[in-house]
Amino acid sequence: MFAAGDLTEIGEKGVNLSGGQKALFGNLWLAHWAERNDKSNAGDDTVSAYFLAVYGALAAGSATTMAASMLVLWLRCSYSASQHTHQKLVRGIIRSPVSFFDTTPVGRILGLFGSDQTLVDEGVPAAAEAGLKAVSQALVSLVLITMAMPAMLVVLIPLGFVYANLQSRFIPIARHARGSVNTARNIGISSIDEALDGAATIRAYKRQESFERAFSTCTESYARAWWTFLCPNRWLATRLDLLSAAIVCTAALLQVTMQYVFNGASSSYAGLSLTYALAIVGVLNTCLRSTMMVELSLISVERIRQYSLVKPEAESAVAGCRPTELWPEHGALEFVRYSARYRQDADLVLKDLSFRIEARNKVGIVGRTGAGKSSLTLALFRIIEAASGKILIDGRDTAQYGLQDIRSRLSIIPQDPLMFAATVRENLDPLGDYTDQQIWSALERVRLAEPVRSKGEGLEYGVAQGGANFSVGQRQLFCIARALLKRTRILILDEATAAIDSSTDAVVQETIRREFGECTVLTIAHRLDTIIDSDKVLVIDNGSVAEYDAPETLLADWSSMFSLLVAEARAGATAA
Numbered sequence: 001m002f003a004a005g006d007l008t009e010i011g012e013k014g015v016n017l018s019g020g021q022k023a024l025f026g027n028l029w030l031a032h033w034a035e036r037n038d039k040s041n042a043g044d045d046t047v048s049a050y051f052l053a054v055y056g057a058l059a060a061g062s063a064t065t066m067a068a069s070m071l072v073l074w075l076r077c078s079y080s081a082s083q084h085t086h087q088k089l090v091r092g093i094i095r096s097p098v099s100f101f102d103t104t105p106v107g108r109i110l111g112l113f114g115s116d117q118t119l120v121d122e123g124v125p126a127a128a129e130a131g132l133k134a135v136s137q138a139l140v141s142l143v144l145i146t147m148a149m150p151a152m153l154v155v156l157i158p159l160g161f162v163y164a165n166l167q168s169r170f171i172p173i174a175r176h177a178r179g180s181v182n183t184a185r186n187i188g189i190s191s192i193d194e195a196l197d198g199a200a201t202i203r204a205y206k207r208q209e210s211f212e213r214a215f216s217t218c219t220e221s222y223a224r225a226w227w228t229f230l231c232p233n234r235w236l237a238t239r240l241d242l243l244s245a246a247i248v249c250t251a252a253l254l255q256v257t258m259q260y261v262f263n264g265a266s267s268s269y270a271g272l273s274l275t276y277a278l279a280i281v282g283v284l285n286t287c288l289r290s291t292m293m294v295e296l297s298l299i300s301v302e303r304i305r306q307y308s309l310v311k312p313e314a315e316s317a318v319a320g321c322r323p324t325e326l327w328p329e330h331g332a333l334e335f336v337r338y339s340a341r342y343r344q345d346a347d348l349v350l351k352d353l354s355f356r357i358e359a360r361n362k363v364g365i366v367g368r369t370g371a372g373k374s375s376l377t378l379a380l381f382r383i384i385e386a387a388s389g390k391i392l393i394d395g396r397d398t399a400q401y402g403l404q405d406i407r408s409r410l411s412i413i414p415q416d417p418l419m420f421a422a423t424v425r426e427n428l429d430p431l432g433d434y435t436d437q438q439i440w441s442a443l444e445r446v447r448l449a450e451p452v453r454s455k456g457e458g459l460e461y462g463v464a465q466g467g468a469n470f471s472v473g474q475r476q477l478f479c480i481a482r483a484l485l486k487r488t489r490i491l492i493l494d495e496a497t498a499a500i501d502s503s504t505d506a507v508v509q510e511t512i513r514r515e516f517g518e519c520t521v522l523t524i525a526h527r528l529d530t531i532i533d534s535d536k537v538l539v540i541d542n543g544s545v546a547e548y549d550a551p552e553t554l555l556a557d558w559s560s561m562f563s564l565l566v567a568e569a570r571a572g573a574t575a576a
């Protein structure tokens with residue numbers, strides 16, 4: 001559905017042209033040879049050998065020049081340009097802030113790495129190669145035709161203006177149509193991506209038909225856009241054919257007139273100039289198309305450049321301001337009048353938060369849906385940055401350090417535990433920092449050693465995409481094992497027990513209590529019973545601190561928000 005045929009077309013034309021270009025000097029030499037034979041009427045062997053040798057040298061020279069120019073264009077220029085733009089794009093996208101991903105559709109990002117990068121890899125060099133060859137061949141053909149018949153200038157000059165006029169009308173329309181093709185393709189890719197992501201939900205709610213309809217609409221829009229792109233091409237092809245017919249007719253008429261009226265034309269050069277006049281339509285067509293393709297490919301280059309320049313997150317490490325190896329030694333955490341928002345123009349989601357969590361305390365964070373619990377976690381990892389106020393860890397403002405320095409000192413067990421399609425070892429220790437013994441010890445402590453051993457391949461066992469060959473509970477235990485390996489002082493559990501059954505939950509809770517007794521643990525809780533024995537409970541409401549105290553104190557006040565949430569949770573459990 002989403003193939004780009006015009007590049008191949010240009011590539012093929014480029015190959016054909018290269019043949020014609022290579023033959024040009026050879027053909028001129030052959031014409032000169034025929035002319036000489038005509039005049040001397042003789043086939044002297046020494047003279048023939050001389051002409052053959054020069055012809056051979058011309059062919060060899062032409063082939064060498066061609067190979068050298070291909071090497072320079074494709075290996076030197078094109079390869080390094082592709083590598084450079086791709087690296088800048090990857091760096092730019094990976095280091096973009098979360099607001100960029102909120103506002104940029106995934107189809108557009110995929111389009112950047114797909115069609116745009118392909119155009120940079122293949123489109124620019126193919127079009128530049130075809131264009132350079134076509135322009136040089138057009139010039140040589142015109143010079144040759146004019147040399148053989150100077151009178152052709154009278155026709156060629158006005159036809160040149162007609163050609164320029166065609167070009168100025170064709171390129172903007174084709175460029176616009178091509179832009180619509182790209183947009184329609186990106187929308188199509190987004191819709192496929194969305195359907196793949198939500199395949200299970202779509203089937204569960206029997207919404208296949210509406211998604212099929214939506215996809216058909218995308219396909220039709222793409223076909224319509226592609227058709228709109230083809231029409232100006234047909235329009236151009238017809239006019240170029242007419243232009244070429246005018247050149248060939250005039251050349252032929254002038255030849256005949258000179259031959260019979262003035263008796264002064266050289267038949268070998270006349271034949272050659274007619275051959276080039278016949279071929280000129282292809283040459284002119286390629287000139288136009290490759291100019292357009294270069295322009296279109298450069299739009300992709302420009303788009304990639306724009307996305308490479310998106311304002312990145314903060315530095316990963318600030319030179320001269322690095323935390324010590326052991327920081328944070330205690331794990332005390334303090335929010336000081338902290339506010340944050342997701343985007344520059346958006347409302348504050350965390351408002352003027354001020355609270356302190358002592359080292360080694362276990363704090364439960366609760367609140368209604370949308371209150372700002374997950375945003376608090378993102379703020380700790382500086383995935384969203386402070387609009388005002390600060391976060392102190394062991395008395396140090398986290399804003400002064402680089403992102404990598406902060407993020408490597410905190411551990412998180414997310415609600416949806418993430419695993420990569422890689423080996424168990426790579427999932428636990430992607431940077432290769434730990435020994436096998438340390439990894440097995442972490443697995444033992446979270447009771448995953450036996451399940452992993454039973455797979456037969458030990459740490460080399462392959463984890464499927466998204467960790468599909470492990471249960472959700474096991475994936476969470478893997479995340480705990482990661483945190484154990486990192487040995488950080490602060491652990492954040494983001495509703496870690498929301499998606500698992502109560503027996504696995506018990507294992508997870510027991511492991512956390514046993515293994516992270518010396519750490520500060522922040523638990524964003526759905527099941528309020530998991531935080532009832534915490535040192536303190538932080539109740540967030542609409543982005544602000546509503547209550548912050550020991551759970552027994554909050555429960556003693558029946559009008560407190562926490563008591564209300566617990567009562568609601570119990571009523572919900574009884575009803576279920």
Ligand SMILES: Nc1ncnc2c1ncn2[C@@H]1O[C@H](COP(=O)(O)OP(=O)(O)OP(=O)(O)O)[C@@H](O)[C@H]1O
Nearest residue numbers: 102342346349367368369370371372373374375376
């Ligand atoms: N990526 C985002 N861009 C803009 N606003 C967001 C984004 N994520 C969350 N919000 C907004 O921030 C506010 C707090 O959301 P948050 O996810 O932190 O709530 P929560 O308490 O964790 O909710 P839940 O319990 O449902 O997970 C909400 O108003 C939400 O609409």
